[in-house]
């Protein structure tokens with residue numbers, strides 16, 4: 001008997017849909033939970049990031065999801081959006097997840113963006129390293145602007161004059177993505193795009 | 201001189217089983233006690249070999265052994281394959297590399313100064329049960345109290361608990377539902393004004409006090425380890441207790457070895473009664489404390505009620521029943537088998553009185569709504585089965601819409617009927633089963649109520 005990862009309700013035994021890329025799409029949440037998320041597909045452009053696409057709104061269901069995924073460390077929930085992330089990221093090259101600080105990664109026991117990509121079976125390149133441990137929420141806007149870059153390139157990483165695609169779980173102020181994009185552009189990337197699961 | 205222990209690692213951790221990363225103490229303080237040999241650690245998730253060499257995972261906090269409730273992952277903390285338990289996740293994740301702490305240093309010495317301040321008097325049947333329970337405690341055996349709804353079960357426990365407290369024993373009263381704990385806590389605190397009574401349920405902050413008398417949802421027992429000298433399990437059959445074997449194991453784990461575990465219920469399973477009779481440890485109270493019989497259900501056919509409601513029409517007989525409760529000023533509860541039907545019915549019923557509301561398990565205003573019913577600010581509540589037990593509202597009238605649904609088994613129906621006529625000045629009331637067909641469960645419930653009334657001396 002399979003249970004919904006979110007509400008523990010029993011999942012109906014519908015024959016599972018066979019994915020065309022060879023991995024079977026597993027139903028991991030129930031229809032009711034699935035409908036509680038609000039798909040928005042917002043796209044925005046800035047001078048630094050040519051296009052940022054965000055799949056979902058930050059509604060109550062999404063807040064609870066993120067809380068359980070990140071703070072209760074429920075890595076199983078990375079499976080919830082595997083199909084949706086696969087659909088927007090399949091076939092893209094130079095996918096770069098926004099990393100968490102190495103210390104944070106150890107205490108959380110995983111990096112949430114990498115987990116999302118792993119479950120979606122999307123290959124990625126681990127190019128960036130987080131420098132500062134203080135979370136963005138604890139800083140004022142001035143402090144954020146005055147800070148040195150949040151990320152640096154990992155040693156021995158070579159950036160090609162190509163297009164790169166940053167992936168993050170949530171887009172709030174855009175500071176994180178912009179900071180990462182600037183590092184890639186400064187190192188020779190031709191252009192930077194971004195995809196986030198959520199837009200706050 | 202009594203040494204106060206408040207706020208020490210010992211007073212917090214003695215009897216508990218706690219996630220090392222989530223204690224209210226600093227890492228250094230915990231480390232110091234481990235080095236001193238006062239705290240030992242236990243691996244959070246362990247593996248065992250089952251039949252045919254199959255690997256079985258077990259969470260040492262909640263004792264879950266259901267493979268579907270485990271997730272395996274590549275852990276950045278322990279740098280390898282790690283497994284965590286999703287069953288008790290909400291209490292803070294426990295994985296293969298999690299350490300659970302338990303106290304092995306000198307035990308907390310609990311107070312032996314307590315008073316039983318309860319002023320009421322017990323009926324003869326209550327008194328006999330109370331004395332039998334004291335005798336069972338002295339012999340260290342588990343006891344079953346089979347008491348009809350409204351028999352006054354809680355009062356029966358006061359003196360036996362008082363005696364245990366005087367011996368410095370540590371006691372837990374566990375119930376599957378938070379509503380029951382919330383109702384019991386103030387009554388126990390009033391009965392034992394000199395005793396620290398601590399209520400534990402989901403979301404409540406852990407206290408640092410060495411609580412001697414704990415009222416807890418059965419889930420909270422996951423966080424205890426050989427803590428209690430005696431455990432009372434109230435409404436022992438209530439969902440999810442019977443449904444979830446791990447909760448039963450959790451009760452065993454929370455009790456000290458060989459500690460008596462007493463069950464108190466209006467609807468015990470046959471097996472439970474059989475065992476209690478064998479051990480000469482059964483007390484039966486077939487009579488309500490006020491001496492009036494249990495309300496017998498009335499069947500009212502409402503054919504195709506669901507289709508009528510979907511079409512936006514409230515079935516006539518249901519409309520009439522609600523209208524009568526509202527005009528006569530009688531508080532009522534109308535039970536539903538699912539939320540969807542309940543939410544569909546609510547606007548139709550609010551045409552009779554817009555103050556009528558609905559409640560369900562996830563409802564954040566659940567406590568307030570029940571209070572509003574008690575205070576007569578709301579004339580009635582539509583509810584899922586969450587309110588089927590534990591709650592007492594004077595003069596409440598009760599009906600079930602869709603009594604034929606599977607969720608309304610015999611014990612659920614008996615518990616629902618048990619809400620009616622609980623006070624001495626209003627010992628009767630409606631107990632209506634609106635149905636689309638009569639089930640065995642309905643007949644079994646009715647038969648048992650009639651039988652209990654007969655045993656209680658009514659014809």
Ligand SMILES: [Zn+2]
Nearest residue numbers: 004007030033
């Ligand atoms: Zn669900």
Ligand SMILES: [Zn+2]
Nearest residue numbers: 259262285288
């Ligand atoms: Zn567990």
Ligand SMILES: [Zn+2]
Nearest residue numbers: 275278282297
């Ligand atoms: Zn680990």
